[in-house]
Each structure stands twice: as structure tokens, then as C-alpha cells.
Amino acid sequence: MKKKLTIGTRGSALALWQARYVASVIEERDPAIQVELKIIKTRGDKILDAPLALIGGKGLFTKEIEDALLERSVDLAVHSMKDVPTELPDGLRIAAVMEREDPRDVFISANGQDLEKLPQGSRIGTSSLRRKAFLLNRFPGLDIISIRGNVDTRLRKIETEHLAGIILAAAGVLRLGFQQRITSFLDTGFMIPAIGQGALAIETRMNDPEVESVVRSLNHADTELCVRIERAFLLRMGGGCQVPMAAHCTKKDGAVHVNAAVVHPDGSPLLKETFSGKVENGSIGVELADTLIQRGADAILKTVLSDDWEPGPAMDIV
Numbered sequence: 261m262k263k264k265l266t267i268g269t270r271g272s273a274l275a276l277w278q279a280r281y282v283a284s285v286i287e288e289r290d291p292a293i294q295v296e297l298k299i300i301k302t303r304g305d306k307i308l309d310a311p312l313a314l315i316g317g318k319g320l321f322t323k324e325i326e327d328a329l330l331e332r333s334v335d336l337a338v339h340s341m342k343d344v345p346t347e348l349p350d351g352l353r354i355a356a357v358m359e360r361e362d363p364r365d366v367f368i369s370a371n372g373q374d375l376e377k378l379p380q381g382s383r384i385g386t387s388s389l390r391r392k393a394f395l396l397n398r399f400p401g402l403d404i405i406s407i408r409g410n411v412d413t414r415l416r417k418i419e420t421e422h423l424a425g426i427i428l429a430a431a432g433v434l435r436l437g438f439q440q441r442i443t444s445f446l447d448t449g450f451m452i453p454a455i456g457q458g459a460l461a462i463e464t465r466m467n468d469p470e471v472e473s474v475v476r477s478l479n480h481a482d483t484e485l486c487v488r489i490e491r492a493f494l495l496r497m498g499g500g501c502q503v504p505m506a507a508h509c510t511k512k513d514g515a516v517h518v519n520a521a522v523v524h525p526d527g528s529p530l531l532k533e534t535f536s537g538k539v540e541n542g543s544i545g546v547e548l549a550d551t552l553i554q555r556g557a558d559a560i561l562k563t564v565l566s567d568d569w570e571p572g573p574a575m576d577i578v
């Protein structure tokens with residue numbers, strides 16, 4: 261009899277790809293283990309059309325799967341790290357972070373036009389406040405349209421919503437095999453990726469040594485450190501607020517390089533900090549957040565939260 265492990269996952273094409281990938285790596289490393297998937301609907305899956313800001317709440321794509329972990333109906337959960345709140349329920353932990361896929365965002369154009377050459381007023385679809393703010397900072401004339409849905413739904417919306425193009429995470433597009441649709445990869449100095457973008461989180465119960473020993477071998481140390489720095493930044497900035505922010509870390513030759521920014525949702529002002537050096541924990545993320553707050557990030561936050569500012573269609577922050 262093989263030992264059985266059950267992965268809890270959402271049912272979207274991307275979530276299933278990610279869960280099957282983790283299952284295959286586990287089974288490949290230990291043929292005595294058989295991995296099954298259990299599909300769990302989250303609140304984020306049930307309300308696919310409403311703006312996320314109206315649905316609200318932390319753990320929109322993770323809560324029900326975490327409940328299943330705590331009830332022991334699954335042994336591990338696979339999430340897009342980007343969707344995992346900074347604070348986890350008691351009794352659960354991120355046991356492993358897998359090697360990051362390309363963390364960049366991509367532009368997918370309706371007819372192959374360059375993002376740089378789009379006429380004023382061109383309609384670009386994204387439901388991410390971060391993508392909207394960085395786009396408007398560089399291309400103030402664009403008309404940003406809020407679109408939601410899974411990757412394939414959003415690709416379809418280019419035609420149905422008469423868009424000049426959309427912005428998506430490269431990771432989702434590449435994993436689902438849509439690379440031929442990509443017009444360009446956006447430079448991470450201009451479009452700083454979302455915290456955790458492209459990385460997979462494997463969540464387990466605390467004090468579950470059997471599962472932990474299997475899962476821990478999937479951890480990628482450099483990605484884990486980078487994600488720790490990015491999430492320390494997010495936590496310090498106040499994770500759930502409706503202010504576009506971004507942090508992206510890379511590690512090379514023993515040193516990390518971090519880009520972090522807070523942007524007004526209308527594109528300006530944009531406050532950015534960078535760091536390069538050797539670090540062993542996430543505290544540089546906290547320091548970058550503190551520097552941005554000192555430089556006025558909290559003023560951006562206040563404008564956005566004041567009654568005078570009209571947010572327009574509600575957006576996701578990621």
C-alpha cells in the first residue's frame with residue numbers, strides 16, 4: 261500500500277496545473293507516496309464577476325482550503341504565493357516555497373501593437389490596482405478597464421470588451437501554455453511585480469512532521485528568502501489596504517536586490533526604494549517600508565482613504 265497525501269487546491273485551470281505539478285514532483289522524489297487532489301471552492305471562485313474590493317476580506321482564495329487543512333481533510337495546500345495573506349490562521353504554516361517562475365507581468369496586445377506605441381485613450385484591461393498605477397505613471401493617456409476572471413476568461417475579454425490589450429502575470433500565462441499570446445514582458449524596474457508573484461506556497465499544519473519532511477524538500481532557499489523579504493514589506497505597509505504597492509526581490513551571487521514602491525492609484529506620485537546587499541532574513545523588507553512611509557507613503561494612503569478621492573471601479577491590489 262502506498263502512503264497517500266491529499267493536496268487541497270482551487271479548481272481553476274491555473275490552480276490545477278500548480279497542484280498537479282507539486283503532486284508530480286512529490287511522487288517523482290518518493291515513489292512510495294501517492295498524491296491525490298481535492299478541489300475546494302473558495303469565496304473568490306464563487307464570485308468571479310464582482311470587483312474583489314467589494315467582496316473584500318483576507319484569504320479570498322485561501323480560507324476554505326485552510327479550513328480543510330485544519331479539519332484534516334487535506335494534508336497540504338498549494339497556493340499562488342501572491343494570493344496568500346501575510347498572516348496565517350493559528351496552526352498553519354508555509355512549509356515550503358518553490359522555485360519562482362518568471363515574476364514579470366506581460367502585455368498581451370489585441371493586434372500585436374507595442375505598449376509604448378498605443379494611442380492616447382487606448383483601453384487596457386487589468387483588475388490590479390498595482391498594474392493600473394504603474395501603467396498610468398508611465399502612460400498617463402491610457403484608459404484602464406477593470407476586468408476579472410481566470411486567465412482564459414481575461415484573454416477572451418480582449419475581444420469581448422474591445423480592449424487594446426491586457427496585463428497578466430507571466431507565470432500564469434506560461435504555466436497554461438499561452439506563451440504565443442505574449443506581446444512583451446514588462447521590465448521589473450517599471451512594472452514592479454506583486455509581492456510573491458510567480459512563486460508557489462505549500463501550506464501545511466504545524467507539528468505534522470510526516471508531511472513536513474516530504475514538503476520541505478521542495479523548498480527553494482533563494483525564492484524563500486526573497487518572498488520573505490517581499491512579505492515583510494507587505495506586512496509592514498499594512499497588507500490589506502487599497503494602496504498600490506509592490507516589492508520584488510532577486511538573489512544573485514549571494515546578494516539580494518530589492519525594488520519596492522508605493523504609487524498613487526492615479527499613477528503619481530510614485531515613491532520607489534531599492535536595496536542591494538547581503539542579508540539573511542526578511543528585515544530589509546521592513547526597513548524599505550519604513551523608509552517609504554517616512555518619504556510620504558502614508559500621505560498617499562491618506563489621500564486614497566479620504567472622501568475626496570474617487571477610486572473608480574474597485575480593483576484588486578495585486
Ligand SMILES: NCc1[nH]cc(CCC(=O)O)c1CC(=O)O
Pocket residue numbers: 340341342343427428429431432456457458459460578
Ligand atoms: N490574482 C490571480 C492570480 N494569482 C496568481 C496569478 C498568477 C500566477 C502567479 O503570480 O504566481 C494570478 C493571475 C494574474 O495575476 O495574472
